[in-house]
Amino acid sequence: MLLHDLRKDVLAANLELVRHGVVVFTFGNVSGISREEGLVAIKPSGVPYDELTPEQIVVTDLEGRVVDTNLRPSSDLATHLELYKHFPNIGGVAHTHSEYGTAWAQAKRAIPCLGTTHADYFRGPVPVTPDLTPEEISGDYEKETGAVIVRAFRDIDPDANPGVLVAGHAPFCWGKDAADAVHNAVIVEYIARMATHTLVVNPDAKPLARELHDKHFLRKHGPRAYYGQPDHK
Numbered sequence: 001m002l003l004h005d006l007r008k009d010v011l012a013a014n015l016e017l018v019r020h021g022v023v024v025f026t027f028g029n030v031s032g033i034s035r036e037e038g039l040v041a042i043k044p045s046g047v048p049y050d051e052l053t054p055e056q057i058v059v060t061d062l063e064g065r066v067v068d069t070n071l072r073p074s075s076d077l078a079t080h081l082e083l084y085k086h087f088p089n090i091g092g093v094a095h096t097h098s099e100y101g102t103a104w105a106q107a108k109r110a111i112p113c114l115g116t117t118h119a120d121y122f123r124g125p126v127p128v129t130p131d132l133t134p135e136e137i138s139g140d141y142e143k144e145t146g147a148v149i150v151r152a153f154r155d156i157d158p159d160a161n162p163g164v165l166v167a168g169h170a171p172f173c174w175g176k177d178a179a180d181a182v183h184n185a186v187i188v189e190y191i192a193r194m195a196t197h198t199l200v201v202n203p204d205a206k207p208l209a210r211e212l213h214d215k216h217f218l219r220k221h222g223p224r225a226y227y228g229q230p231d232h233k
């Protein structure tokens with residue numbers, strides 16, 4: 001089977017979405033990329049999670065042409081491909097309609113960094129995209145969804161901000177591989193839930209001071225990171 005290990009990893013990552021309660025029914029999808037082969041493995045469209053097997057994970061090239069299996073890939077494939085093309089360091093993408101993350105996406109509000117949990121993962125707010133135009137929606141919609149994310153990151157580093165809220169839709173997250181993308185999707189949901197609660201308790205809560213934000217982000221990421229064990233940064 002082509003890309004056996006990657007397909008197994010992508011299947012496991014999709015099942016992790018279910019285990020963490022961030023997808024219902026067949027909403028949500030995870031992919032992973034082999035940069036050497038230029039091939040992407042992604043969940044098939046509409047297959048229930050509890051029936052998924054590695055053979056059913058669909059492999060495509062970066063233009064979306066299926067190179068193995070006769071199942072159709074997730075309908076969001078074109079969004080994933082745009083992210084792989086423009087964010088060269090990412091190895092996995094996870095999309096969910098998780099409850100709180102989606103609520104912020106529907107509210108079209110970036111999630112401000114209100115605490116160190118957020119600061120551990122994102123160098124800034126969790127960004128929100130602009131709305132898609134009517135032409136983008138009636139055109140190549142899934143590809144344009146990827147393009148609007150890429151535009152939202154014109155001045156934002158995707159390696160230091162591993163997710164986004166697509167306005168009126170839901171989060172897309174990424175990471176070094178499929179499992180890491182799922183990890184970040186679960187974190188975005190957790191951050192979104194806590195930010196919601198924080199603003200209920202105190203609607204005037206202010207973002208974390210820049211110094212504390214940087215302290216937490218930089219102790220886990222970058223050349224001076226010292227959090228965790230040397231092999232597990």
Ligand SMILES: [Zn+2]
Pocket residue numbers: 028095096097169170
């Ligand atoms: Zn969606």
